[in-house]
Amino acid sequence: MGNKENVALNKKSWVSYISEYGAFIALILLVAVISIISPEFRTAGNFLNLLRQATFNGLIAFGMTCVILSDGIDLSVGSTLALSAVICAKLIMEGCPAILAMIIALISGVILGVVSGLLVTKGRLQPFIATLITMTAYRGLALILTDGKPISNIAKSIGDRGNQFAFKLIGKGNFCNIPIPAILLIFALVVFFFILNKTTFGRKIYATGSNAKCAKLVGVNITLTKIIVYAISGFMAALTGLILISRLDSAQPTLGDGYELDAIAAVALGGTSMSGGRGKITGTIAGVLIIAVLNNGMNLLEVSTYYQDVIKAIVILVAVLSDRKR
Amino acid sequence: MNIEMKGINKSFGSNQVLKDAGFLLKDGEVHALMGENGAGKSTLMKILTGVYTRDSGTVLVDGKEVLYKSPQEAEKAGIVFIYQELNVLFDLTVEENLFMGKEITKKFGICDRKAMREKAKEVMDRMGVDIPINAVMSDLSVGQQQMVEICKALMVDAKVLIMDEPTAALTQSETEGLFKLIKSLREKGVSIVYISHRMEEIFELCDRITILRDGTYVDTKFIKDITMDDIVKMMIGREIGERYPKREGVEIGEEKLRVEGLTKEKKFKDVTFSVKAGEVLGVSGLMGAGRTEIMQAIFGNLPFDSGKIFIEGNEMKIKSAQDAIKAGIGFITEDRKTEGLLLEKSISENIVLANLDKVSDKGVVRKAKVEEIVKKGIDEFRIKCFGPQHECNNLSGGNQQKVVFAKWVYTDPKILILDEPTRGVDIGAKKEIYSVINDLAAKGVAIILVSSELPEVLGMSDRIMVVHEGKVTGIIDANEADQEKVMTLATGGTL
Ligand SMILES: Nc1ncnc2c1ncn2[C@@H]1O[C@H](COP(=O)(O)OP(=O)(O)OP(=O)(O)O)[C@@H](O)[C@H]1O
Numbered sequence: 001m002g003n004k005e006n007v008a009l010n011k012k013s014w015v016s017y018i019s020e021y022g023a024f025i026a027l028i029l030l031v032a033v034i035s036i037i038s039p040e041f042r043t044a045g046n047f048l049n050l051l052r053q054a055t056f057n058g059l060i061a062f063g064m065t066c067v068i069l070s071d072g073i074d075l076s077v078g079s080t081l082a083l084s085a086v087i088c089a090k091l092i093m094e095g096c097p098a099i100l101a102m103i104i105a106l107i108s109g110v111i112l113g114v115v116s117g118l119l120v121t122k123g124r125l126q127p128f129i130a131t132l133i134t135m136t137a138y139r140g141l142a143l144i145l146t147d148g149k150p151i152s153n154i155a156k157s158i159g160d161r162g163n164q165f166a167f168k169l170i171g172k173g174n175f176c177n178i179p180i181p182a183i184l185l186i187f188a189l190v191v192f193f194f195i196l197n198k199t200t201f202g203r204k205i206y207a208t209g210s211n212a213k214c215a216k217l218v219g220v221n222i223t224l225t226k227i228i229v230y231a232i233s234g235f236m237a238a239l240t241g242l243i244l245i246s247r248l249d250s251a252q253p254t255l256g257d258g259y260e261l262d263a264i265a266a267v268a269l270g271g272t273s274m275s276g277g278r279g280k281i282t283g284t285i286a287g288v289l290i291i292a293v294l295n296n297g298m299n300l301l302e303v304s305t306y307y308q309d310v311i312k313a314i315v316i317l318v319a320v321l322s323d324r325k326r
Numbered sequence: 327m328n329i330e331m332k333g334i335n336k337s338f339g340s341n342q343v344l345k346d347a348g349f350l351l352k353d354g355e356v357h358a359l360m361g362e363n364g365a366g367k368s369t370l371m372k373i374l375t376g377v378y379t380r381d382s383g384t385v386l387v388d389g390k391e392v393l394y395k396s397p398q399e400a401e402k403a404g405i406v407f408i409y410q411e412l413n414v415l416f417d418l419t420v421e422e423n424l425f426m427g428k429e430i431t432k433k434f435g436i437c438d439r440k441a442m443r444e445k446a447k448e449v450m451d452r453m454g455v456d457i458p459i460n461a462v463m464s465d466l467s468v469g470q471q472q473m474v475e476i477c478k479a480l481m482v483d484a485k486v487l488i489m490d491e492p493t494a495a496l497t498q499s500e501t502e503g504l505f506k507l508i509k510s511l512r513e514k515g516v517s518i519v520y521i522s523h524r525m526e527e528i529f530e531l532c533d534r535i536t537i538l539r540d541g542t543y544v545d546t547k548f549i550k551d552i553t554m555d556d557i558v559k560m561m562i563g564r565e566i567g568e569r570y571p572k573r574e575g576v577e578i579g580e581e582k583l584r585v586e587g588l589t590k591e592k593k594f595k596d597v598t599f600s601v602k603a604g605e606v607l608g609v610s611g612l613m614g615a616g617r618t619e620i621m622q623a624i625f626g627n628l629p630f631d632s633g634k635i636f637i638e639g640n641e642m643k644i645k646s647a648q649d650a651i652k653a654g655i656g657f658i659t660e661d662r663k664t665e666g667l668l669l670e671k672s673i674s675e676n677i678v679l680a681n682l683d684k685v686s687d688k689g690v691v692r693k694a695k696v697e698e699i700v701k702k703g704i705d706e707f708r709i710k711c712f713g714p715q716h717e718c719n720n721l722s723g724g725n726q727q728k729v730v731f732a733k734w735v736y737t738d739p740k741i742l743i744l745d746e747p748t749r750g751v752d753i754g755a756k757k758e759i760y761s762v763i764n765d766l767a768a769k770g771v772a773i774i775l776v777s778s779e780l781p782e783v784l785g786m787s788d789r790i791m792v793v794h795e796g797k798v799t800g801i802i803d804a805n806e807a808d809q810e811k812v813m814t815l816a817t818g819g820t821l
Pocket residue numbers: 338343361362363364365366367368369370410710711720721722723724725750752
C-alpha cells in the first residue's frame with residue numbers, strides 16, 4: 001500500500017482521540033471544575049496529599065491491570081494486603097528485624113498471588129471464583145493470626161534505629177518534600193509501563209488475554225504467564241500493605257477491605273477491557289487519579305458521604321460509556 | 327428474485343473499499359462473484375444484506391429500490407447470507423444454533439424440541455450430512471460447523487442465497503452434497519450468489535460470473551463463454567502462468583522428522599512416516615480422517631497415547647507447543663479464526679508474537695527490529711492493508727491467512743506443518759504461497775502440507791500420504807499419483 005493511506009491513517013479523527021484519552025479528558029475536566037469551586041483544592045499541599053491518597057489504590061490497580069489484561073480478575077488483593085501486613089507486624093512484634101520482616105511480607109504477597117494463579121491455571125477455576133476463595137481464606141487467616149485484634153505501636157517496639165527508620169520511611173518518609181509513597185507510585189508506573197509496552201512478557205500478557213488458544217500455539221506459556229500476573233498483583237497488594245501499616249503504625253486484620261473494588265473501578269475507568277487483551281497502564285493511572293480527585297474534592301466541598309458514592313458511580317458510568325468503542 | 331446493484335461506493339475510514347461496484351442477479355441462476363482477496367466481494371454482499379450501509383449507489387430488488395437496515399430485514403425479504411467467517415455460538419448445541427431466534431414454540435413460548443429436531447433432521451438429510459443434533463458446537467470440526475451454518479440458512483425459505491466461500495472448510499464428498507443441493511435449489515427458482523476462490527467449482531456450478539477488481543466492477547460473463555485464464559486475467563489484470571510453480575534443483579536431504587507408531591485412541595492409530603529436508607509431504611484424506619489431530623499431536627498440542635517422534639534422528643519428548651517450537655517445528659493451523667490469529671490485534675502484534683525472541687533482546691522488545699520484520703512480512707506476502715497497525719478483524723479472509731503465514735515463516739523452522747494453508751486464499755496469492763513453500767523447501771525446510779484440495783496436494787508434493795479413519799493407508803510418490811489413486815486410498819480402498 002502506498003504512503004498516502006498510511007498518512008491518512010495516522011491522522012486520527014477527534015472522535016478516536018476522545019475514546020483513546022477519555023479518562024484523561026475526564027480527569028482534566030474534573031480538576032478544572034473542582035479547582036474553580038474550591039480554592040483549597042489548588043494548593044500544593046493538597047496536591048501532595050491527593051497523590052499520597054492515590055498511592056494505595058494506584059499500586060493495587062497496577063497489579064490488577066495486568067491480571068485483567070490477561071483475562072483474569074483478582075478479588076483477593078484486599079485480603080492479601082491484610083494478611084501480608086499482619087505477617088509483617090507479627091514478625092516485628094516477635095523481634096524479627098523490621099527490614100527482614102518487610103521483605104518476608106513482600107514474598108508472602110507473591111506466594112499468596114501464586115496460589116490464586118495456581119487455582120486459576122492448574123485448578124481450572126474461573127478467576128472470579130478462584131480469587132473469591134483466596135479472598136475469603138486470606139481474610140480468615142489474617143483474623144486467626146491476630147485473634148481479630150489490631151497490632152498497635154509497631155514502630156516503638158523496634159529496638160534497632162536503622163530498622164525503625166526503614167519501617168517509618170516507607171509510609172511516612174519524604175524525599176525533597178515529596179512523600180515516599182508518591183515516589184513509589186511514580187516509580188511503579190514507570191516499571192509497569194515498561195513491562196507492558198516494551199518487554200516480551202508484556203506482549204505475552206496481552207496475547208494471553210486476547211486469544212489464549214492462539215498464543216499457546218505460537219509458544220507462549222499461558223500457565224506461567226497467568227501465574228506471574230497473579231504474583232505481581234499479590235506483590236503490589238503486599239507493598240501497599242506495608243505502606244499502610246507504616247502510616248497507621250498498626251496492623252489490623254480488616255485492613256484493605258473493599259480495596260479490590262476501587263482497583264477494578266480504576267482499571268475500568270482507564271478503558272481496559274474486562275475480557276482482557278486491551279488496555280493501558282496510563283489509562284489506569286488516570287482512573288486512579290479520577291477516583292482520588294473525586295474523593296478529595298468532595299471532602300473539601302463537604303459533600304455528604306451518602307451522596308459521594310452516588311456521584312462516584314455516575315462519574316464511573318459516564319467515563320466508561322464515553323470510552324466504549326462505537 | 328432479481329437484484330441489481332449499481333454504482334456502489336463504500337469507505338471504511340479513509341480507505342475506499344468499493345468504487346463504483348455492482349452486479350446483476352437474475353431469477354434462478356447461480357452467479358459467481360470472483361476477485362482477489364480484499365477485492366470487496368464480501369463487503370458488496372454485506373451492503374446488500376444491510377450489514378454495512380453504502381455511502382452511495384442504488385440497490386434494486388425486483389425493480390424497487392431498497393435499503394435494508396439489518397440482515398434480519400433482508401432475511402425477511404428472502405435474502406439469506408451464509409457468512410465467510412463462521413458465525414456460530416460455540417457453547418451451544420447444534421440445535422440451539424440452528425434455531426437461534428427462530429425457535430419453534432408451543433403455547434406460552436415453550437420450545438417444541440421435537441418439532442425442531444424433526445425439522446433439523448429433514449434439512450440435514452437434504453444436505454446429506456450427519457451431525458449429532460445435541461453436540462456442542464465447539465466439539466465439532468470446522469467443516470462440520472460450516473455445514474451447520476449452511477443448514478441454518480436453509481431453515482429459512484430463501485429466494486436469494488448468498489454463499490461466501492462455503493466450501494473452504496469442506497471436503498470432497500461434502501462439497502458434492504452441497505452442489506447437489508445448490509442445483510436443486512436453482513431448479514426451484516432460488517437465485518444463488520456463489521463466492522469462491524476454487525476455479526473448478528465455478529466451472530462446475532455457475533451460470534454466470536461477475537468479477538470485481540480493487541472494489542470496482544470489471545465485467546459479467548456467461549461461464550460457457552469464458553476460460554480459467556480469462557477469469558484470472560480479469561481478476562488480477564495480468565496472467566499468472568503455471569498454477570503450481572515447479573521446484574527446480576531442490577535437493578532432498580537428510581531426514582528431518584520421523585514419526586513412529588503414533589497412536590491415540592479413537593483418533594489415529596500407528597501413524598508412521600518421515601519427511602526429509604527440502605521435501606514436501608502432502609497429506610490427503612477425507613474430513614474427519616484425523617489429519618489435523620495427527621499434526622496437532624506432533625506439535626504437542628494434543629497428548630497422544632503412544633509412539634515416538636524423532637527430529638533429525640533424535641527422539642524428542644514433545645509435550646507442548648513450546649517444546650515443538652524449540653525443536654524447530656512450525657505449525658499453521660487450519661482454524662485461523664480461533665487459533666491462528668489474535669483477531670482484535672494488529673498485523674504487527676501477530677507477527678511479533680510468534681517472533682518474540684527475534685525482535686527482543688534480554689526480554690526487551692526492540693522497536694526497530696519489530697518494524698523491520700513486520701514491513702518485510704507485509705511486503706513479501708503482499709498483505710493488503712493500511713499498514714502494520716491494521717487490525718486483523720478488518721482484513722479480508724485471504725489476507726488474514728497471509729498474516730498467519732508470515733508470522734511463522736520468520737521463526738526459521740526446520741519443519742513446517744501447514745494445515746490447509748491456502749484455504750480462502752485467492753489464486754494469485756495462492757501462487758505466492760506456493761512460491762514461499764518452494765523457497766522454504768529450497769532452504770532445506772521439511773514441509774508437511776495437509777490439504778483438502780486434491781489438485782493442490784498433487785501439484786505441490788513430492789510424496790503424498792493418505793489417511794483414512796486415523797490410519798495411514800498409503801504413501802505414494804507424486805509422479806505416480808493421480809486423483810483416482812488418492813481418492814481410492816482416502817476412502818479406505820487399496821491400490
Ligand atoms: N469493517 C472493516 N473495516 C475496515 N476495513 C474493512 C472492513 N471490512 C473489510 N475491510 C477492508 O475492505 C477490503 C475488502 O474486504 P472484503 O472482505 O470485502 O474482501 P473479499 O473480496 O471478500 O476478500 P476475500 O476473498 O479475502 O474474502 C479489504 O481490504 C478489507 O481490509
